[in-house]
Amino acid sequence: GENxxxxxxxxxxxxxxxxVIKCTYSDSASNYFPWYKQELGKxxxxxxxxxxxxxxxxxxxxxxxLNKTAKHFSxxxxxxxxxxxxxxxxxxxxxxxxxxxxxxxxxxxxxxx
Amino acid sequence: xxxxxxxxxxxxxxxxxxxxxxxxPVKGHSHxxxxxxxxxxxxxxxxxxxxxxxxDESGMPKERFSAEFPKEGPSILxxxxxxxxxxxxxxxxxxxxxxxxEQFFGxxxxxxxx
Numbered sequence: 001g002e003n004x005x006x007x008x009x010x011x012x013x014x015x016x017x018x019x020v021i022k023c024t025y026s027d028s029a030s031n032y033f034p035w036y037k038q039e040l041g042k043x044x045x046x047x048x049x050x051x052x053x054x055x056x057x058x059x060x061x062x063x064x065x066l067n068k069t070a071k072h073f074s075x076x077x078x079x080x081x082x083x084x085x086x087x088x089x090x091x092x093x094x095x096x097x098x099x100x101x102x103x104x105x106x107x108x109x110x111x112x113x
Numbered sequence: 114x115x116x117x118x119x120x121x122x123x124x125x126x127x128x129x130x131x132x133x134x135x136x137x138p139v140k141g142h143s144h145x146x147x148x149x150x151x152x153x154x155x156x157x158x159x160x161x162x163x164x165x166x167x168x169d170e171s172g173m174p175k176e177r178f179s180a181e182f183p184k185e186g187p188s189i190l191x192x193x194x195x196x197x198x199x200x201x202x203x204x205x206x207x208x209x210x211x212x213x214x215e216q217f218f219g220x221x222x223x224x225x226x227x
Contacts, residue, residue, distance in 0.1 A: 006155075034215065043117075043204055043218040044156065089155055098169035099208070100146065101216060103155035 002027040002097075006090050006104025014112055019080050021107045023090035024072040032093040033073045034101070035064060039086045047088075048075070080111045115140065117207050117219035125225045126195050134190040134222045138207030145188045146216060147173075147180060150202040159203075162188060195226045 003026045013019050025033075031052035036044035050057045050064045050073065057064050061080075066073040077084055087108050091101040118137040126132050138145050143164050148156040158172040162182035173180065177195075182188040192199055202223050206216040 004155075036218070043119075043220045046215055046217065049215065099144065099161050099216075100158035100169060100172065101148075101156075102158070103148075105155045106153075 002030070002092070002094055002102045004090060004092050004102050004104045006107060008107060009105065010108045010110070012110045012112065013080055015080060015082060017080055019077045019084070019109055019111075021075045021088055021090070021109075022072060023074070023092075023104050024070075025092045025102075026071070027092065027094045027102075028071065029094045030071075030092040033064070033066060034091050034093075035075050036089045036091065037086045038089065038106075044089060077109075080109075082111050082113050085109055085111045117205055117217055119205050119219035119222050121222060122220060123223050123225070125227060127227050128196055129194050132192040132195050132199070132224055132226075134192075134203050134205075134224070136188040136190070136205030136207075136219060138188070138205075139217055142207035142209055142217075144208045144210065144214075145182050146206045146208070147188075147190050148204045148206065148218075150204060150221070152201075156204060159190075192224075195224075197226050200224055200226045 006023045034049035037047045038044045050066050061078045063076040087106045089106045090104045145162045147159040150156045160173045160180045161169040177193045179191045202221045204221045206218045208214040208216045
């Protein structure tokens with residue numbers, strides 16, 4: 001079945017540095033890739049997404065890139081702040097699915113002041 | 114506008130009891146998804162429902178688990194005869210449509226089975 005691998009599992013950066021989280025997917029029919037931020041004790045919050053007809057998307061300090069040939073996509077956070085500390089999940093949605101997202105195992109990001 | 118609402122936020126049950134988890138989607142959303150999250154893990158899909166219909170239940174255990182989304186009222190995830198392995202966070206998400214439509218998640222119900 002479809003699988004999403006996410007790396008690294010933990011990431012620690014200094015405030016102001018950039019953070020990059022990478023995911024690979026197995027289903028070449030996947031065409032929608034959202035990223036979620038989950039703070040302790042809360043539900044996942046959609047922060048950015050990208051569709052397969054686009055290679056890059058940016059929203060202020062957050063950007064996502066997609067390489068369909070290599071089947072991987074990445075989240076880039078610039079000028080990190082302590083409030084960016086959370087667990088980040090990538091996910092993919094297959095064109096042939098009924099709508100169920102396949103999630104990576106998450107990256108725990110710690111931004112040190 | 115209210116987002117996805119789930120209740121209860123925390124639920125404690127003893128082995129063998131029943132657990133009922135409720136989810137009210139974003140107003141206007143008719144697609145509901147249930148996911149389960151074990152500690153230190155990602156979310157795993159369980160079931161996808163539209164009003165009065167189960168569309169995909171491929172991620173839901175065949176026994177003890179059931180879900181519904183009636184014409185009126187919230188979606189319900191029901192776990193009968195709970196076991197310790199059912200302890201997890203259960204999240205509900207809703208979307209306006211299906212393919213490529215954003216799924217918005219609720220705060221989750223944390224189920225603890227004693």
